[in-house]
Amino acid sequence: MTGVATISRRKLADYVAREIEAGSDIRQLIDQVAAYLIEAGRERDVELMRRTIEIALAHRGTIVANVTTAHPLSATERKAIIAKIDAQRVYLRESVDPAVIGGVRIETPGRRFDATIARHLSRLSALKI
């Protein structure tokens, strides 16, 4: 028994999304959620919680997109990506991974756009019988 009231993941995600939309301090919100998960013994739910929050934000018009490239993005590329993601607000979570070799991979809640060379090679490799 932890003594902490159990809050469903979805309710917690809705709360965080609502607070972010209202302009609350994101870092402080994240700290609160992390503290709650630790106290509730649900540390394993961190990744799942993150995704649920992103889905809740997407329902409210805010998209958090994971962008993976082989080289750091330029400002122009960022703009182009944001323009491509048709949403009220877009946050990019950028990561550089040389394994993709080239191109870009954009992942949003419910969608995935992969134009990396690694993906093309993977499709080529999938032609094996």
Add this chain to the structure above:
Amino acid sequence: MILPLTYLASAEAAPSGDLFAALGIDWTALVINIVAFLILMWFLGKFVYPPLSRSLEKRQDDIEAAAQAATETRERADKVEADVQKLLTRARKDAAEIMATAKSEATELLAKSEQRSREQAKNLVDAAHDDIAKEVENARKTLYNDAVDLVVQATARVTQQTVDAAHDKKLVAKSLEEAR
């Protein structure tokens, strides 16, 4: 006994002078001879002929019985020979039928055996062909997959060396352009 009586009659007939006497016949001797003859006949008929007759009849009966037995034996022998011939004929016929049946069965068995052997050989050949075809197909797949792997690995190495930041930017821009 007859000879002395006849001699006596002839000796006493000459002096009588009648026809019988002229002929040399003495009535007394004749009668005596007749009586003696009759006695002889009676004696023979009473004591000699019956056993002789019985013996002859018995002999006749024995001969007839033997002849009958011989006839019966011959008839039985003929019958037995006929039966033997019949049995031999039937045995030959049965043997011929058995031989024909055995030959027919042997021929049929041989034909079936040949057919089975042919089918087994065909199955073996078909199985070998299938195995060869599968192996060829597997080899082809392995070759194809190895070729794909080589292409992928080669392309990855080449692109890792050739795609620099400038190329990557063009690639990203093109990708985003095509995504619209």
